[in-house]
Amino acid sequence: xxxxxxxxxxxxxxxxxxxxxxxxxxxxxxxxxxxxxxxxxxxxxxxxxxxxxxxxxxxxxxxxxxxxxxxxxxxxxxxxxxxxxxxxxxxxxxxxxxxxxxxxxxxxxxxxxxxxxxxxxxxxxxxxxxxxxxxxxxxxxxxxxxxxxxxxxxxxxxxxxxxxxxxxxxxxxxxxxxxxxxxxxxxxxxxxxxxxxxxxxxxxxxxxxxxxxxxxxxxxxxxxxxxxxxxxxxxxxxxxxxxxxxxxxxxxxxxxxxxxxxxxxxxxxxxxxx
Amino acid sequence: xxxxxxxxxxxxxxxxxxxxxxxxxxxxxxxxxxxxxxxxxxxxxxxxxxxxxxxxxxxxxxxxxxxxxxxxxxxxxxxxxxxxxxxxxxxxxxxxxxxxxxxxxxxxxxxxxxxxxxxxxxxxxxxxxxxxxxxxxxxxxxxxxxxxxxxxxxxxxxxxxxxxxxxxxxxxxxxxxxxxxxxxxxxxxxxxxxxxxxxxxxxxxxxxxxxxxxxxxxxxxxxxxxxxxxxxxxxxxxxxxxxxxxxxxxxxxxxxxxxxxxxxxxxxxxxxxxx
Numbered sequence: 056x057x058x059x060x061x062x063x064x065x066x067x068x069x070x071x072x073x074x075x076x077x078x079x080x081x082x083x084x085x086x087x088x089x090x091x092x093x094x095x096x097x098x099x100x101x102x103x104x105x106x107x108x109x110x111x112x113x114x115x116x117x118x119x120x121x122x123x124x125x126x127x128x129x130x131x132x133x134x135x136x137x138x139x140x141x142x143x144x145x146x147x148x149x150x151x152x153x154x155x156x157x158x159x160x161x162x163x164x165x166x167x168x169x170x171x172x173x174x175x176x177x178x179x180x181x182x183x184x185x186x187x188x189x190x191x192x193x194x195x196x197x198x199x200x201x202x203x204x205x206x207x208x209x210x211x212x213x214x215x216x217x218x219x220x221x222x223x224x225x226x227x228x229x230x231x232x233x234x235x236x237x238x239x240x241x242x243x244x245x246x247x248x249x250x251x252x253x254x255x256x257x258x259x260x261x262x263x264x265x266x267x268x269x270x271x272x273x274x275x276x277x278x279x280x281x282x283x284x285x286x287x288x289x290x291x292x293x294x295x296x297x298x299x300x301x302x303x304x305x306x307x308x309x310x311x312x313x314x315x316x317x318x319x320x321x322x323x324x325x326x327x328x329x
Numbered sequence: 330x331x332x333x334x335x336x337x338x339x340x341x342x343x344x345x346x347x348x349x350x351x352x353x354x355x356x357x358x359x360x361x362x363x364x365x366x367x368x369x370x371x372x373x374x375x376x377x378x379x380x381x382x383x384x385x386x387x388x389x390x391x392x393x394x395x396x397x398x399x400x401x402x403x404x405x406x407x408x409x410x411x412x413x414x415x416x417x418x419x420x421x422x423x424x425x426x427x428x429x430x431x432x433x434x435x436x437x438x439x440x441x442x443x444x445x446x447x448x449x450x451x452x453x454x455x456x457x458x459x460x461x462x463x464x465x466x467x468x469x470x471x472x473x474x475x476x477x478x479x480x481x482x483x484x485x486x487x488x489x490x491x492x493x494x495x496x497x498x499x500x501x502x503x504x505x506x507x508x509x510x511x512x513x514x515x516x517x518x519x520x521x522x523x524x525x526x527x528x529x530x531x532x533x534x535x536x537x538x539x540x541x542x543x544x545x546x547x548x549x550x551x552x553x554x555x556x557x558x559x560x561x562x563x564x565x566x567x568x569x570x571x572x573x574x575x576x577x578x579x580x581x582x583x584x585x586x587x588x589x590x591x592x593x594x595x596x597x598x599x600x601x602x603x604x
Contacts, residue, residue: 225423227423230419230423231417231419231489232425232436232439233412234380234412234415234419235436235437235438235439236409236410236412236414236440236441237409237436238409238439241444244447245428245432245436245439245447246425249427250425250426
């Protein structure tokens with residue numbers, strides 16, 4: 056063995072020794088200190104965890120068995136929950152095309168893009184529940200408020216995605232269409248929408264799943280549907296009935312997830328990437 | 330037909346990219362522009378269709394019924410009217426990938442159909458048949474239903490030509506139509522372009538002097554934004570050397586920077602000039 060090889064071997068050997076963690080030590084200590092500080096501020100302690108767990112488990116016992124004969128009266132609320140999401144998702148997706156165009160620097164003027172991006176960011180910063188509470192004040196308790204809240208939420212997510220997708224379109228493609236004498240509207244129709252619609256469709260499927268989840272949650276706050284059944288059963292101390300409602304909403308969310316995954320894979324495999 | 334008068338393009342920092350480019354193109358001509366990368370070939374073409382603003386000079390295009398358009402200054406509807414009479418054969422990779430081949434060809438007529446119809450109804454059967462005929466002319470009729478993104482480079486280039494043919498323009502501009510193709514495909518494309526030039530002149534930029542010598546009727550040599558040769562397509566070795574000789578004042582990196590700067594990199598984002 057030449058000396059150079061020997062030396063390189065030694066270097067590699069040292070790289071695998073415990074010592075190589077030493078340079079991370081300071082950062083790890085800092086991180087650990089932060090976690091301890093956070094835990095102390097959040098009043099985390101082991102004693103409460105263990106006694107609390109026991110109490111929680113005995114609470115779960117109250118829910119069992121689910122009240123099966125309450126199942127028929129859950130069907131209609133379950134439909135309401137699905138309908139809220141099923142109405143809000145396509146409307147939100149359509150609106151998000153307009154918002155997406157307004158948020159793209161290659162089609163919208165700078166002031167419009169800035170205004171739209173700010174509005175979208177603001178919306179994304181506000182939880183849907185807060186939006187719903189504001190809307191309930193405007194439109195009253197009921198599914199309509201839920202639909203509007205979810206449309207706004209969908210625009211916040213899909214509008215941003217569409218806007219980003221449009222901005223990523225190759226400017227040379229846009230120019231080559233513009234060179235035929237096409238108008239701005241025609242450029243949107245033939246150079247931009249074809250490139251972004253497949254991904255919008257796939258993202259809308261995903262958003263439908265999110266909207267089902269949100270629709271259950273919003274139901275509890277006043278949008279109606281299965282979430283409302285759940286929260287009233289809880290407040291009337293009918294835990295077995297609440298368990299039925301929880302099971303139904305669990306089934307809804309699972310079904311929505313499977314359906315959205317299936318449709319999404321179909322859309323994605325058809326609009327194969329170029 | 331097409332006259333380019335002292336076309337000049339300067340960057341804000343004073344770099345001259347095009348220096349008083351002057352030439353005219355008449356009916357029946359197939360003009361090939363030769364020159365090293367960064368010489369200003371593509372930029373000249375972009376200025377000719379109003380994609381890039383110019384610092385000085387003008388491009389005058391004689392359109393339908395003798396109407397003249399100064400494409401370097403007009404905007405909006407007037408520019409669109411001029412553009413629909415100029416068939417731009419761009420690099421095939423600039424097609425709309427997710428549309429079918431036939432749809433990409435039909436985009437060539439967008440400037441002639443009412444925006445409302447193109448939005449709501451799309452194209453008529455007759456337009457589709459004509460588009461199919463244009464595809465047939467480049468030998469791709471059987472590809473009409475394919476998604477454009479799945480085509481090879483040579484096939485996409487033919488689709489781009491079919492689109493320009495379908496547009497029924499009065500002249501063609503071809504920006505490096507054979508730049509990314511193998512010799513066999515390059516010949517095939519040149520053979521497609523040559524007969525088009527008989528009715529409507531073509532201005533194209535190329536990197537292959539042998540191709541322009543064989544197919545073009547005239548060659549322009551561009552170097553550092555200046556025309557250094559304008560004449561018959563068969564150039565002597567010395568003439569070629571003059572076009573392609575190394576220029577020591579501009580390092581290769583600087584040339585690239587000039588190419589990717591605000592002028593060519595993202596013209597849409599910087600000036601919105603395509604509108």
